[in-house]
Amino acid sequence: MDEFEFAFRPTHVAPAVGMATWAAPDPARPSVRLDALLPVRLIARQGDWAQVLCSNGWTAWVDGRLLIALPDVPPAAGAPPARTADPRPALADVEGVLAQYRSMLESLATGALDLESFRDQARGLRVGLVVDGEALWVFDPVHDRWCYCDGLQLQTYAATDRASPAPSATPAHSPYAPTRTGEP
Structure with a gap:
């Protein structure tokens, strides 16, 4: 590997x-805090301490x-279902x-916005994206979860319970959720 190449392969995520x-x-x-469910790579241990590498x-x-x-290898899609979740809406959101x-x-930078207004307008903006060859990890801020795409389908990779404290029999609509054949 060239000294300037950087292949990020997460081994863990930060807690919710x-x-x-x-x-x-x-x-x-x-120092600063890591974001919820941020993918990291464990690079060293020293007792209960762990040194991590971020993307x-x-x-x-x-x-x-x-x-x-995390599992050694992110979950790979088997045979694609009739219709898979499309990662393009997630990328458009990013x-x-x-x-x-x-x-x-x-x-x-031009002075049209002061720092306090900038902070107010930026509050709540959240985005996360890691692209590594054909693999894609994208953060879905609507449902407070990371999704993984192997080129065939987008699926939940890690989720918190902040957005929905308990599973529901009727899931909320997500632009990233797969739909079944015949559904709109």
């Missing part, structure tokens, strides 16, 4: 409530006991949030 990080395995050196190349130390392990954020940054 996010998690604290530290610059070193020392509780006196706190952007950032590393931090966390309480390793709180990490949620593009929309990024465009909105980029526009707000431009307004902030």
Whole structure:
């Protein structure tokens, strides 16, 4: 692998409530929090401490006991169902949030928007996307979950219970949910 190549393969996700990080395995050196269900790669252990690598190349130390392990290989689709969930609406949502954020940054840079207004307008914006070859992990902020696409179908990869505290017999409509043949 070329020294500038970076292949991110998550091994764990942060817990549903996010998690604290530290610059070193020392509780006196706190850093920023990891987002809920953020995919990370475990790179080192030191007792209960775990050093993790994020998709952007950032590393931090966390309480390793709180990490949620992922399967060795993300779930692969078998034979595709009659109709699979389409990842394009999720990607369009990511593009929309990024465009909105980029526009707000431009307004902030030109002075058309002050920092307090920028913070107010950015509050609640959430987006997450990891593309690794044919694999795609995309965050669905409507349902507070990560979805995985292997090129054939999009499926829930990790979810929190914040958006829906208990499973329901009738699932809420999602633009990312697969539909059965004959459904609109």
